[in-house]
Amino acid sequence: MGYLLYNGKLVTGEGIKEAAIFIDGEKISRIIPADKLEDGFPKNHTEYETIDLNGKLVFAGGIDAHVHFREPGLTHKADIGTESLAAVKGGITSFIDMPNTKPATVTASALAEKLALAEGRAFANYGFHIGATNDNFREIETILETGKDGITGKDFGGIKVFMGSSTGNMLVDDDETLRKIFGIKEKEILVHCEDEETVRENFRKAEEEFGDAIPFERHPAIRSRKACILSSIKALETAIELGTRLHLLHISTREEAEMVRAAKLSSVNITAETSANYLWFTDQEYHRLGAMMKCNPAIKTPEDRQALRQALRDGVIDTAGSDHAPHMKEEKDRKYPVCPSGVPSIQQSLQVLLTVADEEDIPLSRIASAFSEKAADIFGIKDRGYLKEGYYADLAIVDMDAVQTVTSEGLAYKCGWSPYENETLKGVVTDVFVNGQRVVKDSVQASMKPFGQRLVFEK
Numbered sequence: 001m002g003y004l005l006y007n008g009k010l011v012t013g014e015g016i017k018e019a020a021i022f023i024d025g026e027k028i029s030r031i032i033p034a035d036k037l038e039d040g041f042p043k044n045h046t047e048y049e050t051i052d053l054n055g056k057l058v059f060a061g062g063i064d065a066h067v068h069f070r071e072p073g074l075t076h077k078a079d080i081g082t083e084s085l086a087a088v089k090g091g092i093t094s095f096i097d098m099p100n101t102k103p104a105t106v107t108a109s110a111l112a113e114k115l116a117l118a119e120g121r122a123f124a125n126y127g128f129h130i131g132a133t134n135d136n137f138r139e140i141e142t143i144l145e146t147g148k149d150g151i152t153g154k155d156f157g158g159i160k161v162f163m164g165s166s167t168g169n170m171l172v173d174d175d176e177t178l179r180k181i182f183g184i185k186e187k188e189i190l191v192h193c194e195d196e197e198t199v200r201e202n203f204r205k206a207e208e209e210f211g212d213a214i215p216f217e218r219h220p221a222i223r224s225r226k227a228c229i230l231s232s233i234k235a236l237e238t239a240i241e242l243g244t245r246l247h248l249l250h251i252s253t254r255e256e257a258e259m260v261r262a263a264k265l266s267s268v269n270i271t272a273e274t275s276a277n278y279l280w281f282t283d284q285e286y287h288r289l290g291a292m293m294k295c296n297p298a299i300k301t302p303e304d305r306q307a308l309r310q311a312l313r314d315g316v317i318d319t320a321g322s323d324h325a326p327h328m329k330e331e332k333d334r335k336y337p338v339c340p341s342g343v344p345s346i347q348q349s350l351q352v353l354l355t356v357a358d359e360e361d362i363p364l365s366r367i368a369s370a371f372s373e374k375a376a377d378i379f380g381i382k383d384r385g386y387l388k389e390g391y392y393a394d395l396a397i398v399d400m401d402a403v404q405t406v407t408s409e410g411l412a413y414k415c416g417w418s419p420y421e422n423e424t425l426k427g428v429v430t431d432v433f434v435n436g437q438r439v440v441k442d443s444v445q446a447s448m449k450p451f452g453q454r455l456v457f458e459k
């Protein structure tokens with residue numbers, strides 16, 4: 001038996017339309033506009049379980065191309081099972097995980113291992129990025145040319161480059177290597193931009209002044225806007241020169257938004273991401289949240305936040321990845337120099353987008369685009385990311401009239417906390433479908449079975 005969802009408002013990049021959705025098996029089989037239905041209800045469909053959506057919004061389930069689920073090697077913080085469930089509760093039905101795990105995902109065999117780890121355990125559909133280092137270019141080239149250890153270009157999302165911000169051994173600071181990676185045409189190159197030299201110099205100054213008691217308010221001065229801008233200029237210039245398919249990750253400054261706006265005039269292959277964290281918090285909150293909002297790049301000023309919100313509205317920012325990066329509370333309690341960067345956020349990402357859209361009068365079509373459609377386009381994800389007949393029935397249903405104050409009890413994260421606690425957000429995710437299965441019903445987990453499937457990347 002399938003499902004028939006009616007009285008819903010379908011939100012896509014093209015706008016909002018009232019329609020009924022039929023789900024047969026794993027797929028959306030039919031979408032019928034409400035004006036083609038008598039009394040808004042399709043007749044003679046007793047074989048379907050009918051759900052009256054009462055005017056709620058229907059989004060294609062989110063595709064989050066920027067998560068850190070910490071598996072393998074760091075599973076005391078999080079794992080694929082716990083965090084993919086948090087994702088689904090927040091309306092995100094597909095994720096692509098970053099390579100800075102232990103071991104780092106910088107070889108075909110490490111990628112194969114991750115794919116095997118996720119099988120049968122992910123509540124959302126799963127995929128992985130591969131990481132670039134100063135010395136694995138040959139490995140990546142082999143994967144793309146001939147395949148290796150069962151891994152080809154279709155088996156991973158994109159190639160992640162930490163440009164001047166070392167996480168584990170994944171720092172590409174060799175210019176010749178960087179140009180070789182940017183020369184790859186087959187895959188998307190995802191870049192974390194912060195200039196390492198600038199960061200190191202700023203840190204040295206802060207240490208001189210405070211020793212190990214550096215206040216967390218200092219974070220945006222250490223991981224400074226200059227560090228972001230310098231590195232983003234280099235990435236954008238190189239990408240324009242070489243025609244790279246560049247996805248600039250988590251931009252955090254007004255200047256970067258303006259640079260992306262300009263760069264897009266020179267290259268259609270340049271896209272940008274920001275995360276809920278930069279759209280929501282500002283540096284005015286370091287005194288309150290301190291380590292809890294320490295992430296890289298740092299959260300910047302209210303003016304930066306306003307520029308990023310504007311860039312989301314304009315489509316200069318293409319996607320909203322959560323950059324979900326959990327750490328345990330005990331780890332966050334450490335002093336600044338040894339306190340890890342990263343914030344758990346995936347369950348609140350859609351609600352933040354919806355609240356920001358409401359505050360700034362951003363059309364919901366823009367949110368649908370940034371939440372799922374653009375990521376599907378950029379990574380060539382097969383049959384997902386859109387509300388379309390023949391596509392997988394991955395759906396996030398939202399009551400836009402409801403508001404929710406985030407509490408720690410409501411969080412599904414293994415680490416059990418989030419800087420969004422006590423924030424009141426607009427739009428409550430009531431129902432979620434993953435591959436045609438109703439995994440969340442009336443905001444409660446309705447199935448203990450992980451229905452996530454492996455994503456297929458056609459680009």
Ligand SMILES: [Zn+2]
Pocket residue numbers: 066068098323325
């Ligand atoms: Zn990240």
